[in-house]
Amino acid sequence: MVRFKNRYVLCEVVSEDPRCRQCIEDRTLGLAVRDAIARVHGDYGLACCSISFTVKYLNAYTGTVLLRCRKDSYRLLCSALPFVRYLESRAQRYPCFLNTLHVGGTIRTCQKFLIQYNRTQLLRLLQNHTNEEERQCIQKSLLSCSLTEEQSQSGDEEEDDGTE
Amino acid sequence: NILTVCFSVGYSAVALNHVIDFKEKKQEIIKPISPSELFPSLPIVQGTSKRIKVLTRLTLVVSDPSHCNLLRSTSANIRLYDIIAVFPKTEKLFHIACTTLDVDLVCINVTEKLPFYFRRPPVNMAIDRGIYFELLYTPAIKDSTMRRYTISNAISLMQICKGKNIVISSAAERPLELRGPYDVANLGLLFGLSEGEAKAAVSTNCRATVLHGETRKSACGVVYTVKKPRKVEEEETAVPACKKAKTQA
Numbered sequence: 199m200v201r202f203k204n205r206y207v208l209c210e211v212v213s214e215d216p217r218c219r220q221c222i223e224d225r226t227l228g229l230a231v232r233d234a235i236a237r238v239h240g241d242y243g244l245a246c247c248s249i250s251f252t253v254k255y256l257n258a259y260t261g262t263v264l265l266r267c268r269k270d271s272y273r274l275l276c277s278a279l280p281f282v283r284y285l286e287s288r289a290q291r292y293p294c295f296l297n298t299l300h301v302g303g304t305i306r307t308c309q310k311f312l313i314q315y316n317r318t319q320l321l322r323l324l325q326n327h328t329n330e331e332e333r334q335c336i337q338k339s340l341l342s343c344s345l346t347e348e349q350s351q352s353g354d355e356e357e358d359d360g361t362e
Numbered sequence: 363n364i365l366t367v368c369f370s371v372g373y374s375a376v377a378l379n380h381v382i383d384f385k386e387k388k389q390e391i392i393k394p395i396s397p398s399e400l401f402p403s404l405p406i407v408q409g410t411s412k413r414i415k416v417l418t419r420l421t422l423v424v425s426d427p428s429h430c431n432l433l434r435s436t437s438a439n440i441r442l443y444d445i446i447a448v449f450p451k452t453e454k455l456f457h458i459a460c461t462t463l464d465v466d467l468v469c470i471n472v473t474e475k476l477p478f479y480f481r482r483p484p485v486n487m488a489i490d491r492g493i494y495f496e497l498l499y500t501p502a503i504k505d506s507t508m509r510r511y512t513i514s515n516a517i518s519l520m521q522i523c524k525g526k527n528i529v530i531s532s533a534a535e536r537p538l539e540l541r542g543p544y545d546v547a548n549l550g551l552l553f554g555l556s557e558g559e560a561k562a563a564v565s566t567n568c569r570a571t572v573l574h575g576e577t578r579k580s581a582c583g584v585v586y587t588v589k590k591p592r593k594v595e596e597e598e599t600a601v602p603a604c605k606k607a608k609t610q611a
Contacts, residue, residue, distance in 0.1 A: 297542035
């Protein structure tokens with residue numbers, strides 16, 4: 199079957215400045231990544247990677263980014279991601295770096311990985327915080343994480359029960 | 363704070379480096395900072411229940427054969443470091459470091475064009491002895507000319523050693539110069555490693571270096587006895603010294 203195969207790269211934006219999270223937008227991030235590819239791989243690399251390059255998903259609160267590219271050029275993209283040093287928006291530069299979490303073939307696999315990853319992060323937060331209220335908050339969100347399908351795609355629901 | 367970023371990104375062991383440069387006036391080797399002074403309790407590795415290891419490491423920048431005598435001296439402070447690395451500046455010193463010096467890592471210069479070419483005999487001897495070659499990636503992230511030197515030096519090393527015994531490490535001075543382990547393995551692809559070798563460069567080779575350091579610390583003098591095999595079930599016969607040290611460590 200002839201079909202265009204894509205690779206979805208899941209990254210996390212890590213930065214010291216808390217204001218950086220607010221200015222994360224898909225356009226600024228796309229520009230920063232393209233700029234890094236151009237610096238590392240030149241015109242050829244930029245042209246190869248930008249065939250089907252978009253930022254598919256962005257979560258400003260946790261700094262999670264999902265990028266899409268063609269299967270043939272995902273190596274160029276992945277090897278250029280460590281070279282992203284700052285995000286620039288509205289004439290402000292925020293130094294940061296991207297931490298690659300997972301590379302998947304479909305959005306669904308990346309979503310499953312992200313749920314597991316968020317669960318481990320919540321567990322880590324649980325260990326560090328000793329305030330009782332926050333702990334209960336975190337425990338409640340841990341128990342309720344699940345993967346539910348959209349109604350339009352198919353009717354069945356999958357539940358990932360977070361019982362510890 | 364660099365260490366906290368390390369831990370949050372997912373590393374399971376970190377080594378703190380102390381560089382000794384002989385160009386300046388004679389420096390003494392000071393005792394390494396004990397990790398318990400920095401952290402009252404080490405956080406746990408993400409995903410497992412073990413604590414993160416913080417190790418200490420010493421790098422000697424040698425540009426003269428007389429500097430290597432420091433390694434043979436019985437100064438007690440050297441023994442306290444977990445990993446010892448040497449940074450040779452000339453071809454002769456590179457040869458000496460690969461063949462006779464008692465170190466765990468040989469650092470490869472990434473900030474300028476190498477004054478010497480690698481040759482196969484010392485590199486092969488280093489691989490046999492279990493010495494690893496180290497590449498730094500932080501200069502590549504910072505500056506474009508450094509990037510070119512890094513890649514050209516790394517690829518020339520790969521062509522000689524075929525990708526074995528490589529460790530990629532960062533010389534980060536700020537928390538934002540650090541990169542996660544998956545990203546560092548992807549950088550290895552740029553240096554000419556295959557994908558499995560690049561992942562090994564971040565994980566298994568580093569672990570092997572730490573073990574090499576441990577055996578170097580513990581196995582100073584080993585006496586092994588050879589029993590004449592009378593019965594078939596005697597297994598502990600004629601185990602060579604190096605293997606015995608590794609199983610004890």
